[in-house]
Every structure is written in C-alpha cells, then in structure tokens.
Amino acid sequence: MEEASWRILLVMNAEEEYSVLLDKLKSIGRPTHLKQVNNASELNEALTSSSWDVVIGENVDSHFGLMDALKEIQKRRLDIPLLVFCDKLTEDNVSKVMAAGARDCITKEGVARLLPVIEREIQEAQNRKKHRQLEEQCRHAEKMEILGRLAGGVAHDFNNLLTTILGNVSFLMAGSQENPHWKEDLEEIRKAAQRAASLTSQLLAFTRRQVFQPRVLDLNSELQNVEKILRRTIGEDINIQIDLASSLYFVCVDPGHIQQVLMNLAVNAKDAMPKGGTLRIQTKNVDFRQMVPKISFGIPKGEYVLVTVSDTGIGMEEELRAHIFEPFFTSENRKIETGLGLATVYGIVKQNGGFIDCESSLGRGTSFHIYFPRDNSQPEGAEKETPQIASKVAAKTVLLLDDEKSVRQLTSRMLKMAGYSVLEAASVLEAKKILEVEKESIHLLLSDVVLPDQNGIDFANTFRPLYPHLKVVFMSGYLDRQFGDFKIDENIIFLQKPFSQEDLLKKISQVLGS
Numbered sequence: 001m002e003e004a005s006w007r008i009l010l011v012m013n014a015e016e017e018y019s020v021l022l023d024k025l026k027s028i029g030r031p032t033h034l035k036q037v038n039n040a041s042e043l044n045e046a047l048t049s050s051s052w053d054v055v056i057g058e059n060v061d062s063h064f065g066l067m068d069a070l071k072e073i074q075k076r077r078l079d080i081p082l083l084v085f086c087d088k089l090t091e092d093n094v095s096k097v098m099a100a101g102a103r104d105c106i107t108k109e110g111v112a113r114l115l116p117v118i119e120r121e122i123q124e125a126q127n128r129k130k131h132r133q134l135e136e137q138c139r140h141a142e143k144m145e146i147l148g149r150l151a152g153g154v155a156h157d158f159n160n161l162l163t164t165i166l167g168n169v170s171f172l173m174a175g176s177q178e179n180p181h182w183k184e185d186l187e188e189i190r191k192a193a194q195r196a197a198s199l200t201s202q203l204l205a206f207t208r209r210q211v212f213q214p215r216v217l218d219l220n221s222e223l224q225n226v227e228k229i230l231r232r233t234i235g236e237d238i239n240i241q242i243d244l245a246s247s248l249y250f251v252c253v254d255p256g257h258i259q260q261v262l263m264n265l266a267v268n269a270k271d272a273m274p275k276g277g278t279l280r281i282q283t284k285n286v287d288f289r290q291m292v293p294k295i296s297f298g299i300p301k302g303e304y305v306l307v308t309v310s311d312t313g314i315g316m317e318e319e320l321r322a323h324i325f326e327p328f329f330t331s332e333n334r335k336i337e338t339g340l341g342l343a344t345v346y347g348i349v350k351q352n353g354g355f356i357d358c359e360s361s362l363g364r365g366t367s368f369h370i371y372f373p374r375d376n377s378q379p380e381g382a383e384k385e386t387p388q389i390a391s392k393v394a395a396k397t398v399l400l401l402d403d404e405k406s407v408r409q410l411t412s413r414m415l416k417m418a419g420y421s422v423l424e425a426a427s428v429l430e431a432k433k434i435l436e437v438e439k440e441s442i443h444l445l446l447s448d449v450v451l452p453d454q455n456g457i458d459f460a461n462t463f464r465p466l467y468p469h470l471k472v473v474f475m476s477g478y479l480d481r482q483f484g485d486f487k488i489d490e491n492i493i494f495l496q497k498p499f500s501q502e503d504l505l506k507k508i509s510q511v512l513g514s
Helices: 015-026 040-049 066-075 091-100 111-174 180-207 219-234 255-272 318-322 341-351 405-417 428-441 456-463 501-512
Strands: 006-011 032-037 054-057 082-086 104-107 215-217 238-243 251-253 277-287 303-311 355-360 366-373 397-401 421-425 444-448 471-476 494-496
Touching (some): 006 111, 015 111, 054 111, 104 111, 219 238, 219 255, 219 277, 255 277, 397 428, 405 501, 444 456, 444 501
Parallel strands (some): 006 032, 238 277, 397 444, 471 494
Antiparallel strands (some): 215 251, 303 366
8 A cells, every 4th residue: 555645844944954844755666745944924825735644843043033933823823843953952942842732842863753753643633633532422421412402391281282173173173163264373372382393393302302103115216206296395596416326225214204204404504594405315236344434423334325415505614514413503703503403413413323524615515414324124015904984883991091180181181082081090000900990891001202200112011021912102292211222113002292182092993993
C-alpha cells in the first residue's frame, strides 16, 4: 500500500537550517509536501487554505518564527504538533518553547531523530483525534439519552390524556346531531387532539420507544409505493428522481417506519428548496466486509442497503449539520430550528437497526445516507386481512388492566357499548385476584404495558401457563427503557395509545374473532 504523503509546514527564515531539514526529509524516500512561510501573513494563509500534519519552526528569539506559530495554532484550536529545529538550543529556550506547547526540540547535531519524531507526533495526533471523536460520540449519546427520557415521559402521560379526550369527544359527537355548532366545536377539539397525538408519535419515534413490526422486504418496492404520495405532498416545483438499484439486498425493517422516514426527509428537502429544485432518492448495495466507509459514525463491517435522499437546496453550515438530529436545535447564526422531523428520522433508523449520516454545505444541497443491514431471509407473504368488527358480539368477558383511571373508565365504556362484559383492575395485584375468582369466565386480558407494580408483559407471561385459553392485547402510550426495542410478533397484539373505539374493537375482534 502506498504511504500517505506527509504535509509539513516550515516556519523559518534561516536558509542553512532549511537546507539541512530539506536534505534530511528528501533522504527518506517518502512522499512529502513542504511549504515554507516566513511572516505572519503567509502563516495565516497556509493555516487557512490547507491542513498540516506537522509544523517545524526555528529561531526562538527571532522577529517572526516559532512562538508566533505556536500562538496562532493555539488561537485557532488546531491540534498540529509543532517541533523546534535549529542550530543550538539553550536550556532556557527549551523550557520556554515546551511550556508554550511545542512537542519536541531537535538540533542539527541530532537531526537523525527528526524522522522518528515526526512519525511519533503524527501518530499521536491521529490518536488524539480518534479519542476526541469517541468522547464527542459519548457526549452526544448521553445528551440524546437524557432528551429521550424526557420526551418519553411526556409522551406517556400525554397519550393517556389524549385517549380520554378523543374517546369522550367521539361520544359527544355521536349525540350532538341536533346542535350543529356544538358538533363543529367538538370537531375542532378532536382535530387539535389528533395533532397532539401526531406530536407524541414523533416523540416516541425519536426516543425509539414506539412499537414496530419489522419484516423482510425489498426497499425498492416500498420506495415505489411512497413515490406517488411524495409527488402529491411536496408540490410540482420539486422534480423527483428515483434511481433504484437492481437485485437489491433484502432488509428487515418496519415498512410503515420507512415511509415515515422518507416523508420526513422529503418535507425537509422541500423546506430547503423554496424556489424549487430536485429531490433524488437512490438505492444500492454496499459491501463493507473488507473496508469501513469514512463516515461520521462507527458502522460494523458487513453488507448493507444504502438509501440516499439528496436535494439541491440551500444546504447547511457545519454548526447546524453537527446538530441536525437533535430535536428543536436552533442555529445562533441563522436562527434555523430543526424541529422534530429529523430527530424522528434518526430514532426510526436506529430502532430498525440502521445507521444514518448527513453531508451538506452551504449552496450545495444536502444528502442523507441511510444504511440498513442485509437480511438473507426471503420476504414474507402478503399480510393477512384483519377481521372485520362483528355487528353483534357474543357474550365475551374482558379483564381490563390500566392504572390510569380515566383511560380505564373510557375503555370500559367503549367495550360495554359493543356488548362485552368488562372486569376492571387498576393494578397487577387486583388483576390476579380477579383471575383467581373468575378463572374460566374471562376470555381476554386487555392490559397496559407500563404499570406501577409490574409491567404487563411480565404479568401476562406468568399467568399464560395457568390460563392457556386466555387471549391478551397489550396497550401503551410509551414503552419504558426496560423493554428495549419492542417488536411485535405472532404472539403479541398491541394497541397504541391514543386509540379510537374503532381501533380498540378491531384489535379485540382480531384476537377473539367475529
């Protein structure tokens, strides 16, 4: 493998020292790019226009030289090792430059040390850079974790409130036929509550606490399905180009989540192109088994499907790009807020086992690169149709477990109106007592997942061996960190809060049958 070129900036005036240095560097037979500067203007131009592996200076006490370079490098916060090279060095000068930040001192007599010192300093600078990147990733992960906990807690309480609001509004609207103005007011309340429910859905996506149902699929097919929706959504002034690779690898993701990601990125692109432009979506297979891409995060070696969503918009400066996936980040210079859209995209991609990176610069548009691991399984068949709600319900009993009183009362009312018998429990302890007494008469457990005394999933797993006939439906507005990435499989039926009476009865009918 060809050795990388060393980029060395020389801050010196003395021709004799420069000649000795040049001869030594030429003798190594390694590609080396040298540039000599001997005044402040040249130094500033060199540091601004190029990056350097090492700076070598001389003449500690000269009008311009080493100390000036040290001050400028520190002012710019550049991690470039600076070496001292000159004819002779006094003990006082060595102490002075080392205290100021120089990495090593080399004299003409000790010029044999030059090459190993350069190699050492370049390697140590690279190690420091990697260490800083890891620290930054850790700080970013910690910050996102804290934000996620806050957002998740808000979503949990808010979804319980919205379940109650939307449910009771539906009851009132059903009885408001004689008062059209009342119905209009209720309709506005319902719309506002639905917008709030959409916001909490985004919060849950950002925190990776939304329930998802992954399946093996071809992303090309999903993109083709979303294309028509995109064209209606982002307007005629945006040209959409779809470039799909043939023989694309299969991936295991939630198709609904993929649609949400593409819609959010498309809306973000539209905002970046107020005068119109081009939105391009591409797919291709990438193989990182032998090499890892140079992107801003660590990605394991393997085979991936790459989805790239790019625009020809205004682009972003580095400050905003570095914080693009943080919710509601505001750039001090441009007063641009990221909102929740891109934070939602980040959460969804990570929850589905993927990785996302962003490239952008002012005036040159933005590209989002999303990597999903290859899945060697075959795509599943078409989904089974959900049973329709029965017009009449046979006498079935539901044990309803939810610690939130308003949600429990509303859900009970919905079920009773459909003809079900309902037994209510506010805690796992109460539910256990009811099960011990009722036993065979209960047909279904409708349980919240997050409960104060024991989570609903663990509770259901403990009694299933004792009551094998009992069906279970879980519901929640937010899943706590202890559940990890909560996936739906054939053994789990899940109902996301807030839900309507229609949603509830469809789930119950799906489990108990028509």
